[in-house]
Amino acid sequence: MPESTTTREGLTAAAVVLATTPAARLSCADGTLLDRVNDQLLMLPVRDVHVVPQGGGLGADLRGVAKIARISTGTLVLLPADLVAHTEALAVLVEHPSRNTGALVSADATVGPLRPPVRVENGRVVAAGSSYHLVPEANATFRGVLQVGEAALGTLADIADELAELADTGRLGPVTPIEAIDLLLVGLVRSGVGVRAAQLGPLHADRVAAQPAADLAVTRLSDVDEAKVRLDTAVKVDDGFFATFFVSSWSPHLVRLAARLKLTPNAVTGISVGLAVLAAVWFSEGTRGAQILGAALVLLSFVLDCVDGQLARYTRTFSRLGAWVDAMADRLKEYIVYVGLAIGYSAGHDAANGGPEGIWRMAVAAMILQMLRHMVDFSYKGAVADARRVGATWARPPRSLLESEDVGRSAVPRRGVLGLAQRLERETVARWLKKMIVLPIGERMALIAITAAFFNAKVTFTALLAWGGLALLYQLVGRIARSTS
Known part of the structure; x- marks a missing residue:
């Protein structure tokens, strides 16, 4: 035939x-x-x-x-x-x-x-x-x-x-x-x-x-049940601790609802941004009730931030524009919330009562820190992508098809920092601690919501700077170790 x-x-x-x-x-x-x-x-x-x-x-x-x-x-x-x-x-x-x-x-x-x-x-x-x-x-x-x-x-x-x-x-x-x-x-x-x-x-x-x-x-x-598997696999398997256990455990119900309403992932992203803007508006009021409501809106905005990606995977309506918009929306929402928190804190502390105590400097420092962390992360991923594109000629030399045994790249155990990281990856508790240390967006949104609802913006920015600084150091050490291995 x-x-x-x-x-x-x-x-x-x-x-x-x-x-x-x-x-x-x-x-x-x-x-x-x-x-x-x-x-x-x-x-x-x-x-x-x-x-x-x-x-x-x-x-x-x-x-x-x-x-x-x-x-x-x-x-x-x-x-x-x-x-x-x-x-x-x-x-x-x-x-x-x-x-x-x-x-x-x-x-x-x-x-x-x-x-x-x-x-x-x-x-x-x-x-x-x-x-x-x-x-x-x-x-x-x-x-x-x-x-x-x-x-x-x-x-x-x-x-x-x-x-x-x-x-x-x-x-x-x-x-x-x-x-x-x-x-x-x-x-x-x-x-x-x-x-x-x-x-x-x-x-x-x-x-x-x-x-x-x-x-x-x-x-x-x-x-x-193929439909159920499709919905379950729409959830990222390598997400952060907060997203995995406090959002993704129930967000598939929202994904199914969004699909029935024929919402696009970009539409869900837009709603998420709108909720973050509303959260910033409430934070700018500076009162305890407004702080609590703003914190709730921040968390709901993050939930929808998870849902838009899950909806894209579930409906397979992927686009490069959607991925770029989602990444940019995450940064925009976070920085808008920072501004709202700083305005609200300043409004509640006039010059006669000590003033805002440098809250704007803290807000700007938190923004710069997050920018540095993202720069380290994305520049490293770009370097890895470049290495893969030319990997057949130098990073991964071709291996003969006549060699009967393929030892691949893991024949020699890694030592030092990377070896320790691999060993920690095998331990469940250590693996989740590693995910939390880098302060992913889920942990950041939860940190902002909790500290803003129960304390104030100064506590929020102090926590973001301390934890974010530790995360930046961890990222730098890891990227350097991987780049020189």
């Missing part, structure tokens, strides 16, 4: 379905497994679907992928036709806003012929395996779905051609056509391309080889 292509207009991603194993023709309620995968791709933002049929052998399959990669634009999704997965599991990868290179992985590290091992560190796949390539210290398994960002398509094509040559000459041992995508993941990781680990979580994605396994895999899909 020749390769077939289905095209839909107005979308940017393309998909390659490898129907190269007999299991692609196994039956299910929707026809065959190949039919099921094609139907799922129609529910996702995929423009072109290329189906590579059985019969050419591994080398031919890989060359077919290389040919498609060289003529494609946008992202390219590779998946096998013998895959039984939740549509939401595919969306975790395909609908991610970054549109970068990523692989669908499961924390279940039980390795099998259709579940090759991988090692994941800091949200990235740093080592990948096949029947030929071994992965020491594997901590996850690859589930067959690979997305390649547009910038890496040329690298993918070159790797596919190289692998095809190695497979045809038998230099990769007894690899088979079922491993085509597994081998491509190995090649991308070893070439230095950054591969995001898209975590499967409670969803299912399994490749099958026989009808009983296919029937069981399809049956297991009904054990999971």
Whole structure:
């Protein structure tokens, strides 16, 4: 059967379905497994679907992928036709806003012929395996779905051609056509391309080889409520202590309500800014009742600040403008509140009673401190992004595909500050303390609300300067240690 292509207009991603194993023709309620995968791709933002049929052998399959990669634009999704997965599991990868290179992985590290091992560190796949390539210290398994960002398509094509040559000459041992995508993941990781680990979580994605396994895999899909998982995974897993335990534990209810009301994430951001302005107005009154009401509005504004991002992830209405507006709104809200607090404190202390006691200097100092902290943070992230863009040539030199064992980057344990940080990360209490030390926005908003409601602006700014200064020192030490490691 020749390769077939289905095209839909107005979308940017393309998909390659490898129907190269007999299991692609196994039956299910929707026809065959190949039919099921094609139907799922129609529910996702995929423009072109290329189906590579059985019969050419591994080398031919890989060359077919290389040919498609060289003529494609946008992202390219590779998946096998013998895959039984939740549509939401595919969306975790395909609908991610970054549109970068990523692989669908499961924390279940039980390795099998259709579940090759991988090692994941800091949200990235740093080592990948096949029947030929071994992965020491594997901590996850690859589930067959690979997305390649547009910038890496040329690298993918070159790797596919190289692998095809190695497979045809038998230099990769007894690899088979079922491993085509597994081998491509190995090649991308070893070439230095950054591969995001898209975590499967409670969803299912399994490749099958026989009808009983296919029937069981399809049956297991009904054990999971995809809508609930989508809502639960809209909550950031690496958020701060206050956001995680005091907001995100119940904010999904607001996310569902906002979705029903058809509110956009930017609209929720706008409401959040409005509440912060109202909080500043009440703080400017300077009375105890006004301080308490302002504190309540600050907390509600932060709740909506969490909801806008969760709503964007839940509805997958991502945009670069929305991300930029959200980041700018956070700074704007915080500084407006500072101004309101300073005005209110000044109004309650006239010159005859000691004056405002330098409250404006404290407010400006708090603003400058936060600006410095954000500058340190964002400049470091920018440097890391630059290093990743050129990592294939110097930071992460390519590793040969003929090396059977992939030791990746974690063969040597880290020592010093970074080693201590890694050890602390394994302890739950220490991990949460680390998150709190850096004074994320949730902790800052809570600190402002509590100190303003029960004390006054001078106490608020003193607390912000003391805790913020400690956070800045912690950030500087950490960034320097990472940069010189």
